[in-house]
Amino acid sequence: MGTKRIGIVAPAGRLDPLLAERLRLVAGDVEHGPHLFLHPQCFLSDGHFAGDDEARARAFLDVANDPHFNAVWIARGGYGSCRIAERVLGELNGYAREKLYLGYSDAGFLLAGLYAKGCRVAHGPMPADLARPGGEAAVLRALSWLNSADPGALEPSLADGSPAAAFNMVVLSHLLGTALEPDLTDHVLMLEEVSEYLYAIDRTMFHLSAHLALRGLAGIRLGRVSDILPNDPVFAENEEEIVKRWCSKAHIPYLGRADIGHDADNKIVPFGWR
């Protein structure tokens, strides 16, 4: 256990350098804490992205394919992972399959494809969560799990032993039916969302449930759906009623809530059997 080497890359948006410095301070206070390597690509800027597609793919491969790293930690969300996923997945070596990958939100595109390739991935906090209120706890949770597999960092319903996976709803909706889609047979699928209208969540659940009805899921758990945009006129159902209704229609068991979301309480969900 302990003192792992973690490489941080940014396949979507750029990491703020001051936030990176805070991250070093927080990680430095962890006893027997991990060694962090912030790939310089994290600080590149190319419009919407932390460097162009080539730079972001190259940085990801630098760390993933290097035997000296134990984990690849995705710096933040935003948008961009799907643009480099095919390239990255096509160039992974044997060392890439031995390490952990952690992130969420837009990073779900890469986590999905990495999991489909047999890599060890998890949905959980990212360095940029330091900017959230209470975000230090989220980052410490991630560090403690990456460094020493702290079971206290895990999403509590995982204790039942079922294989699991977790995604942002819109990200999963965009990768179903593409080469990035992993086999989720017998998995408990946890879903979370942020900054969407309830009508759009309803529409996304139409799409997700139609696809997932045929995938042999053990069931769906709903994480937090935060910062819901105001619907005009008001939408009759809340997010849980929406998800329950579509699950029922698709004969997918609805298993209750999950302790994940776009917030500092976001717990860690390793994919698959543990």
Next chain:
Amino acid sequence: MGTKRIGIVAPAGRLDPLLAERLRLVAGDVEHGPHLFLHPQCFLSDGHFAGDDEARARAFLDVANDPHFNAVWIARGGYGSCRIAERVLGELNGYAREKLYLGYSDAGFLLAGLYAKGCRVAHGPMPADLARPGGEAAVLRALSWLNSADPGALEPSLADGSPAAAFNMVVLSHLLGTALEPDLTDHVLMLEEVSEYLYAIDRTMFHLSAHLALRGLAGIRLGRVSDILPNDPVFAENEEEIVKRWCSKAHIPYLGRADIGHDADNKIVPFGWR
């Protein structure tokens, strides 16, 4: 030709009664114009929707399955068609296959499923377009096409004779891989969008192009992408550069622009061979 009977229903949002009255006046001025029947369901209100799912499905079937109507004209967009599509498509009778269906935006869910079932559908203006600047021209274009198959109402690139289909990008993205997806082999697919961020259009094109790469399309044409939300930081490409790049990656021919969009100039695209 001429003096067709057109039934108007609202599978998504409610039609404003004053706008319905303007529609009657506009249609009344068309020589040998059609008879309009505004189904009373158009004016129901149930939160986000023009009546609950049962009322909206029932109204659609009332008109679609009635031999006295030549066409079903969808009143407006919004959100709601995907919630009733399965029910509607399961209960269509033989008369439903003999009539025309016209709409766009959210109505694309129903148009897709109806086309998959062998019905005659078209992407084009709706009654609610009267509320747009210059919207009377859009509504007259639709009436003239529904009433007397006016070729001047058609999207100009259709003149080359290829079978075609047209969709809102997000709507198509949500129906691919579901029971609503039609066979688009050899079709020119026209896409339009409104009120989205360029990064979200890029993400939707990742999903669309991954699916459509395998569908044997003749190619893609891009309609208008209007009211683009401000991207911060600025997105390096415009909408046409985004679509061209994903088409190229998926080996789908990009055929240029299409004269469709969420605006008064929206031309009519009948699906399939004409």
